[in-house]
Amino acid sequence: MIRRLIQFVSAFAGNSYLLGFVRGTIYQGPLKSVCFPGMNCYSCPGAVFACPIGSLQAVLTQPGALHSIAVGKPEGIIFFYVLGFIFLIGSLVGRLLCGWVCPFGFIQDLLHKIPTRKVGIPRQWRLMKYAILVVFVLLLPLFLRDGFGVPWKPSADTAAVEHESPSDVKATGKTLFSEDPGSPWFCKVICPVGTLEGGVTLVSYDRISGRNRFSLGFLFYFKLSVLGVFLVWIVMAKRPFCRTVCPLGAIWGIFNKVSVWRMHVDTSACTKCLACRKVCPVGCSIFEEPDSAECVRCLDCVPKCPKRCISSGTGRSAAVARPVSKVVSESPP
Amino acid sequence: MKPLRVLLVILILCVFVLGVSLGDIGPVLHKATQICLECIGIG
Numbered sequence: 001m002i003r004r005l006i007q008f009v010s011a012f013a014g015n016s017y018l019l020g021f022v023r024g025t026i027y028q029g030p031l032k033s034v035c036f037p038g039m040n041c042y043s044c045p046g047a048v049f050a051c052p053i054g055s056l057q058a059v060l061t062q063p064g065a066l067h068s069i070a071v072g073k074p075e076g077i078i079f080f081y082v083l084g085f086i087f088l089i090g091s092l093v094g095r096l097l098c099g100w101v102c103p104f105g106f107i108q109d110l111l112h113k114i115p116t117r118k119v120g121i122p123r124q125w126r127l128m129k130y131a132i133l134v135v136f137v138l139l140l141p142l143f144l145r146d147g148f149g150v151p152w153k154p155s156a157d158t159a160a161v162e163h164e165s166p167s168d169v170k171a172t173g174k175t176l177f178s179e180d181p182g183s184p185w186f187c188k189v190i191c192p193v194g195t196l197e198g199g200v201t202l203v204s205y206d207r208i209s210g211r212n213r214f215s216l217g218f219l220f221y222f223k224l225s226v227l228g229v230f231l232v233w234i235v236m237a238k239r240p241f242c243r244t245v246c247p248l249g250a251i252w253g254i255f256n257k258v259s260v261w262r263m264h265v266d267t268s269a270c271t272k273c274l275a276c277r278k279v280c281p282v283g284c285s286i287f288e289e290p291d292s293a294e295c296v297r298c299l300d301c302v303p304k305c306p307k308r309c310i311s312s313g314t315g316r317s318a319a320v321a322r323p324v325s326k327v328v329s330e331s332p333p
Numbered sequence: 334m335k336p337l338r339v340l341l342v343i344l345i346l347c348v349f350v351l352g353v354s355l356g357d358i359g360p361v362l363h364k365a366t367q368i369c370l371e372c373i374g375i376g
Contacts, residue, residue, distance in 0.1 A: 081352025220374025
């Protein structure tokens, strides 16, 4: 119940620009410079923060991105801000925010409550999110331009602004970027979050209000189909987006093994009753691998364990769960 | 807490601070918001 409340509050806080829903516009104020710790598309009318995965791609899509990062140009150094933001959260709490803060995780948790036939997800499909992270978030935005196949090189546009300081750019009103950036391919062909939070809401507003500002192309209907598939899958399976697609979860999952905040299982007391697995929102067997990259650290399993084998914390003391004998002796006769 | 973990956090914190202090954050993310609409097929 507390987790649901925190999920709701964080989803609301991340999308608290209510005027955007009323006017059908997107907030572009100073808070958009701050990344949100979860998957929350910045094209959602209510979004007040930036999506970290979208921001990462935005940096990499700029012509000469590698060069900008390597030589320390201001538009390149922002890469360290976005990556540092993601890594910092990962190194502190691993995937904890997937379970407690991410708005799309919250949506998945709620939709999965719809009573219908439930299905599992093959174990191997979990690896897909790492491939998506490398190919669609890093490589394609970096190397594939809209013209298909134009490799990275410092562009003429980039060279033109090379000698201008950021203050000059602000004064002249020019941007630091070429007008021909690559595409954030993950957002463009896969991510259902943007379609749900941004596409559907903005287009619905547009059509209902009769403004008809937007012309919808093949891409919109393609993304709508992708969203439809995901929605059906989410109702039937536990958090399929988090387990098979989410690049942010993939990064934070890697940190689960080394983060400051960890999950711990007293394996000597565990009877493998599977009570933890039944309540797990990602179908994880925590007794097999407490630091599993799949665990979103929702802590739903902790009170459900009949032997109280599962604990979490930062220090060595938290690693030792209460022994079974002690638990038994404390229980009422 | 293991010292190596603390070191990892400190190192990443340095990377983050470097990005915040020297990176031109506003224009990049502002541009990202504009590109985003095109990405979801709204023109």
